[in-house]
Amino acid sequence: MYWGLSLVKDQKGKQRVSTGISPSGPIHLGNLREILTGDIIYKSLVLSEKDASFIYLCDDIDPLRKVYPFLPESYSAHVGKPLRDIPAPAGDLAYSEYFLAPFLKSIETLDVKPEVIRTGQLYAEGKFGEIIDLMIKRKEEIQNILQNISGRELEKRWFPYNPKCSKCGRINSAIPYEYSDGFVYYKCACGYEGKSDIYKDQGKLPWRLEWPAKWKILGVTIEPFGKDHGTQGGSYDTGKAISEIILNYPAPLPQMFERILLKGKGAMHSSTGVNIPATEILDFAPPEIVRYMMARVPPSRHIEFDPEAGFLNLMDEFERMIRLGSENKLDEDQRVLLRISATEKSMDDLPDYRHLTTLVQIYSKDEQIKNVLQRSGKRYSDEILALRIKQARFWVDHYAPESSKFMVSGETAPVSLNELEKKVICNFLENIDSMEGWNADLIHEAAREAIGRSSLTPSEGFVALYKAIIGKERGPRIGFFLESMERNKVKRRLSFICGVQNE
Numbered sequence: 069m070y071w072g073l074s075l076v077k078d079q080k081g082k083q084r085v086s087t088g089i090s091p092s093g094p095i096h097l098g099n100l101r102e103i104l105t106g107d108i109i110y111k112s113l114v115l116s117e118k119d120a121s122f123i124y125l126c127d128d129i130d131p132l133r134k135v136y137p138f139l140p141e142s143y144s145a146h147v148g149k150p151l152r153d154i155p156a157p158a159g160d161l162a163y164s165e166y167f168l169a170p171f172l173k174s175i176e177t178l179d180v181k182p183e184v185i186r187t188g189q190l191y192a193e194g195k196f197g198e199i200i201d202l203m204i205k206r207k208e209e210i211q212n213i214l215q216n217i218s219g220r221e222l223e224k225r226w227f228p229y230n231p232k233c234s235k236c237g238r239i240n241s242a243i244p245y246e247y248s249d250g251f252v253y254y255k256c257a258c259g260y261e262g263k264s265d266i267y268k269d270q271g272k273l274p275w276r277l278e279w280p281a282k283w284k285i286l287g288v289t290i291e292p293f294g295k296d297h298g299t300q301g302g303s304y305d306t307g308k309a310i311s312e313i314i315l316n317y318p319a320p321l322p323q324m325f326e327r328i329l330l331k332g333k334g335a336m337h338s339s340t341g342v343n344i345p346a347t348e349i350l351d352f353a354p355p356e357i358v359r360y361m362m363a364r365v366p367p368s369r370h371i372e373f374d375p376e377a378g379f380l381n382l383m384d385e386f387e388r389m390i391r392l393g394s395e396n397k398l399d400e401d402q403r404v405l406l407r408i409s410a411t412e413k414s415m416d417d418l419p420d421y422r423h424l425t426t427l428v429q430i431y432s433k434d435e436q437i438k439n440v441l442q443r444s445g446k447r448y449s450d451e452i453l454a455l456r457i458k459q460a461r462f463w464v465d466h467y468a469p470e471s472s473k474f475m476v477s478g479e480t481a482p483v484s485l486n487e488l489e490k491k492v493i494c495n496f497l498e499n500i501d502s503m504e505g506w507n508a509d510l511i512h513e514a515a516r517e518a519i520g521r522s523s524l525t526p527s528e529g530f531v532a533l534y535k536a537i538i539g540k541e542r543g544p545r546i547g548f549f550l551e552s553m554e555r556n557k558v559k560r561r562l563s564f565i566c567g568v569q570n571e
């Protein structure tokens with residue numbers, strides 16, 4: 069059974085999947101696994117005909133932890149303040165919204181449409197108030213739970229609420245000393261003394277308490293999270309105990325997910341520069357393939373993403389699956405996987421990505437590419453084709469390995485071929501003259517025949533052909549490649565090499 073369906077099969081009643089993020093910087097591919105895992109679970113619930121909803125929490129009241137490498141030094145004045153209170157590096161938005169906005173746009177393209185909730189707003193609306201009151205009143209009990217399960221001693225002055233100092237704006241430097249009638253009284257490191265109304269956004273729960281509070285407030289029943297939260301004694305374990313013992317709310321069904329590693333570089337982190345921003349993935353990857361990459365393996369397995377040659381292989385695999393799907397040749401699990409990978413746009417109508425990466429290196433204009441595809445009987449909607457061409461160009465410019473790059477040689481460009489190689493070229497030219505059409509199969513056959521009439525091995529023969537056309541020893545599959553070029557242009561190039569006058 070497909071992992072998503074298997075996960076949700078015993079869930080009863082109204083279901084709510086939740087994921088979230090603390091928008092402290094550019095959101096990268098690794099973060100996409102979290103929200104896509106949530107979306108896959110949500111869609112699995114829908115496919116299982118369960119009553120389901122999906123929410124995405126933006127933890128914008130979390131403090132800025134440090135001056136990240138991508139920030140100017142002036143941000144040291146903002147460390148400790150909630151992200152929603154800090155100005156963005158550019159423009160008029162709040163810091164949190166500045167990093168959230170492009171991410172929300174990306175997930176919409178990925179056909180992920182959760183209800184987006186700002187945690188700061190929940191505090192402002194007083195949604196946490198009763199739970200904060202309860203947690204402060206049962207402070208000792210909670211302290212014991214945290215210490216027993218995490219195995220970590222808490223400080224004597226530990227308090228289940230962090231007030232925000234109304235003078236310096238920091239949410240991590242005020243020390244509470246009294247609670248009464250919904251107000252937490254504090255003294256801040258900046259010297260200010262004041263009080264926070266727990267029914268307003270004047271403070272927050274620490275993470276290990278806020279998480280279970282959110283489960284109860286929002287009715288969460290399933291939640292995917294990274295393995296750092298899922299370690300023994302980690303925040304899921306303490307959250308579960310607090311939820312069940314203190315809040316009398318069953319902890320959601322957990323789904324831990326592994327990381328995405330960048331091939332050859334390891335785990336992705338915003339801070340080390342080993343990452344691809346979520347927005348950039350969609351500059352070259354069709355949304356279906358990003359969904360497919362996350363959906364095809366269970367969350368417990370890490371994903372090694374290779375944006376270079378491996379990406380084309382993944383595209384091939386996915387396109388093969390679509391073809392098999394249209395021929396009704398998929399088993400049940402594969403059908404579900406394909407359905408979950410699909411976006412709203414039709415999938416029968418997608419031009420072969422690998423082929424496009426060849427075409428964009430032969431032609432500079434979209435119109436020429438469209439003509440080549442039409443010549444071989446393939447028609448696509450202008451919108452989809454234009455988008456795919458743009459993506460293929462981006463991939464070639466930014467991620468294509470040297471072995472996938474080429475430039476078609478000019479018709480009279482010099483080339484160094486020995487006599488045996490030259491013989492293959494001239495044999496091939498003769499064959500082209502007598503060919504009754506110009507398609508991949510005929511071209512491939514003509515090439516093999518030309519090599520067969522020479523004393524070179526097939527692989528040596530193909531090297532000769534690639535050297536003649538692109539000045540390299542290897543290239544895209546010869547049939548599809550030359551079919552994409554004008555027959556006369558190929559003839560003129562080969563004629564020049566063979567010293568034959570062309571009409």
Ligand SMILES: [Zn+2]
Nearest residue numbers: 233236256258
């Ligand atoms: Zn202060």
